[in-house]
Amino acid sequence: MVKTPTGETPFKLAFRIETVIPVEVGMLSLKRTCYDKHRNNKGLKLALDCLPEVNDDTAQRMALYQERMTRYYNQRVNLKHFNPGDMVSRKVSQATKDPNKRKLGPSWEGPYKVVHYSRRGSYYLEDANGKPSPHP
Known part of the structure; x- marks a missing residue:
């Protein structure tokens, strides 16, 4: 399940690869039917080569998300001003x-x-x- 702020799954952010969930292991799925060990190794090497770009994209998405959340919060804050003597x-x-x-x-x-x-x-x-x- 992809999380909104990062656009990546927590597993991919932690282990740098996509996961196969246990349900997919027991059932036929596209990942399992089209599995080729040689292509998988090439894909893993490519994913490791692209890792800095994935991290940069994730950092940009997080910054944009935090900026949106800050803007949302600040629109709803009502500051009270007091004058000397109050x-x-x-x-x-x-x-x-x-x-x-x-x-x-x-x-x-x-x-x-x-x-x-x-x-x-x-x-x-x-x-x-x-x-x-x-x-x-």
């Missing part, structure tokens, strides 16, 4: 999480006041007491 809540991260509260602890903390906007999506905050947070 009140916000901050998501609790592993670093700021209270170790005693495990799963049932709060997932948001705050309120915080936006003090400075440094770059896209990065804000400096201060808590209700006026103590600034050390990292954006």
Whole structure:
């Protein structure tokens, strides 16, 4: 079964040859009826000679696939912009999480006041007491 991003089967990418599935071994198929050892060896040598091209094609397909997925994701992202003075809540991260509260602890903390906007999506905050947070 050919995977979409690469255009190749995982077996071919791992072992650099096409596979014959067990069903084809038990039944007559075109691969088995037209099998010729000499032609098969020549085909394997040709496949090894063409290996760099196959790898380059696969890499290009992967890059194109990742670009399409990035474009698809970025079309659906809605960025929120906050101005200095706005009140916000901050998501609790592993670093700021209270170790005693495990799963049932709060997932948001705050309120915080936006003090400075440094770059896209990065804000400096201060808590209700006026103590600034050390990292954006």
